[in-house]
Amino acid sequence: MMDSKVVKEGIILAVVYIILLFLTLILPGSELITFFLLPIPFIIFTSRYEWKYSIIFIVLTLLLSMFISVLSLPIGIMAAIGGVMIGFAIKQNLSPYETWARGTVGFVLGLLFVFISIQGLFQVNLFEELKQMIDESLEMSNQMMKDFGFNPSVDVSEQIKQQMYDILNLIPYIMVMIAMVIGFLSQWVSYKVxxxxxxxxxxxxxxxxxxxxxxxxxxYFFAYLFTMFSMQPDSMLYISVINIFHLVGFLLVLQGFSFIFFFAEKKGIPKAVPIIVMIFSFIIPVIGLYIIRILGIIDLGFSLKERLNNTK
Incomplete structure (x- = not known):
């Protein structure tokens, strides 16, 4: 028999989840906030109770949510996988960053499930649909330029099209970034609760x-070397390499920013300075983020923080 406290809290958290899901699917614009809150009931429950109770809670909550919409199950599974990964990591007293990493993996798996489910439910190939949208938008842009007296060359149009297609190849990287943001915000709010x-x-x-x-x-070094070789843009190797290259590059940017904050505190520099540096780096990303990434590599490779800590 379940403890009455477990049942009571499970009901409360299930109701909270159903309300958040209802707002996400019904109220336009609310998903910008509620999407990060959906995993929290799963995080709270799994971090406090045994796994067998957690399984019952997840199954019953997902079954109840199916009465709201056809999309309830894919979204619910995404929230549940990520939430459970974070919840059990908290229960095991893992470090915050390791918990975040596990949550990111969970949300990536969940987003993949949502991606596949949408393609199956609506019988559409999202990649082909996106390519078609790119072709139509480029064709419309070329026609507008011709109407204004400009005649773009075929080579330029093909180059722009290929660059747009390259963005589609970065969908795995974008998906990981989204998972990282969802994981971080959900974990941060769960900590507060x-x-x-x-x-x-x-x-x-x-x-x-x-x-x-x-x-x-x-x-990062080996991924960079691979990018220098000629590969087919649609090959699995090429897509894997560029996604790993961009993902690790972003993590090194975080490393660089962390060193700037560390250095500022060490030298008594006002906190506003590193924040301003971050803002300008994102305003001019081609130069700013490149420099920050190099700084992150140097910090990581030469242990600059440890060296500064050991310097009197």
């Missing part, structure tokens, strides 16, 4: 302590 419920002190460590494994430098 659990701190209230259980009087705990869960929190992310200061950003200045962010540190990647040193092997990330080698992964």
């Amino acid at each position: 659990l701190n209230k419920l259980e009087k705990r002190k869960l929190s992310f460590p200061p950003f200045k302590r962010f540190a990647l494994p040193k092997m990330m430098i080698w992964i």
